[in-house]
Amino acid sequence: MLRVLLLLCVVCATRLVAGRSVPLLPPLSKYMANYVNTLGTTWQAGHAFDGASVEDVRRLCGTVLGGPKLPTRTHKVSQSLPDSFDARTQWPNCPTIGELRDQGSCGSCWAFGAVEAMSDRFCIHSKGQVNPHVSAEDLLSCCDECGMGCDGGYPSQAWNFWTSAGLVTGGQYGSGQGCRPYSIKPCEHHVNGSRPPCSGEGPTPKCMHECVPGYTPHYKADKYFGKKAYNIDSDEGQIKQEIFDNGPVEAAFTVYADFPQYKSGVYQHVAGEELGGHAIKILGWGVEGGVPYWLVANSWNADWGDHGFFKILRGSNECGIEDEIVAGLPSLG
Numbered sequence: 212m213l214r215v216l217l218l219l220c221v222v223c224a225t226r227l228v229a230g231r232s233v234p235l236l237p238p239l240s241k242y243m244a245n246y247v248n249t250l251g252t253t254w255q256a257g258h259a260f261d262g263a264s265v266e267d268v269r270r271l272c273g274t275v276l277g278g279p280k281l282p283t284r285t286h287k288v289s290q291s292l293p294d295s296f297d298a299r300t301q302w303p304n305c306p307t308i309g310e311l312r313d314q315g316s317c318g319s320c321w322a323f324g325a326v327e328a329m330s331d332r333f334c335i336h337s338k339g340q341v342n343p344h345v346s347a348e349d350l351l352s353c354c355d356e357c358g359m360g361c362d363g364g365y366p367s368q369a370w371n372f373w374t375s376a377g378l379v380t381g382g383q384y385g386s387g388q389g390c391r392p393y394s395i396k397p398c399e400h401h402v403n404g405s406r407p408p409c410s411g412e413g414p415t416p417k418c419m420h421e422c423v424p425g426y427t428p429h430y431k432a433d434k435y436f437g438k439k440a441y442n443i444d445s446d447e448g449q450i451k452q453e454i455f456d457n458g459p460v461e462a463a464f465t466v467y468a469d470f471p472q473y474k475s476g477v478y479q480h481v482a483g484e485e486l487g488g489h490a491i492k493i494l495g496w497g498v499e500g501g502v503p504y505w506l507v508a509n510s511w512n513a514d515w516g517d518h519g520f521f522k523i524l525r526g527s528n529e530c531g532i533e534d535e536i537v538a539g540l541p542s543l544g
Contacts, residue, residue, distance in 0.1 A: 273318020345383025
């Protein structure tokens with residue numbers, strides 16, 4: 212009985228979001244997960260971020276929303292775009308498309324969403340001949356105009372930096388892959404895992420214009436450049452056409468306190484306060500149970516969510532997911 216009363220009390224605390232009342236349930240709690248799962252909404256919640264606090268998760272949301280804009284690229288949208296699309300099956304010879312990275316205890320999502328899509332696009336546009344694993348470490352540590360490193364950054368500036376300065380290769384933590392592999396340890400986004408809790412307090416790595424010992428070629432020779440960087444209009448058709456033609460894109464959205472506990476289904480915000488901005492990679496779209504969605508790769512390792520991926524409501528700008536789409540074309544010359 213006491214448990215029921217506690218749940219009723221927390222549900223009584225609400226706020227208005229998009230003209231509707233949303234309960235402010237305790238984040239990362241069983242109350243939040245239970246509330247979502249009793250709604251019969253389009254998604255299911257689970258328990259996640261064991262040992263982490265709300266502030267820890269807030270610090271992982273390191274994207275500064277509403278930042279500088281790039282030139283807008285506009286497509287003639289085809290009327291024959293498919294109802295569903297998955298870049299992993301469209302370009303099966305490009306393994307980075309399905310790869311899941313882990314940003315660790317650092318608000319570097321803005322860098323991860325960028326380098327993941329850049330890596331994919333090199334492979335796609337070269338028809339599998341060029342397959343760099345573009346370094347999140349290099350972008351995170353060396354792009355001064357991108358923002359504040361682990362304390363947050365601008366996705367648009369990441370893509371702009373790619374065209375002006377280029378980025379070297381670098382694999383995930385402990386991989387030994389590339390010129391500058393990621394130096395921040397993975398952290399636990401799930402429960403009862405082997406990794407340390409996500410604190411979100413990691414310092415930004417130092418910018419180093421040199422590769423790890425033993426790697427060749429040297430730093431400058433390992434650079435991969437972008438040819439163009441641009442925004443895509445906040446329009447479902449434009450976003451789909453860009454992905455269909457050129458590959459995955461980076462997007463940013465507002466994270467609310469129910470999102471970290473996503474497990475499956477098509478996410479839409481139903482409870483909890485705003486935690487911050489988060490950047491990710493959109494790699495496709497589809498329909499589940501009559502509900503349209505974007506298919507998204509997160510950077511919280513494969514234990515979180517739906518094996519590291521999630522689906523989010525498509526076509527209604529859920530949580531601003533369609534507002535800040537950034538992409539670019541690789542230089543292959």
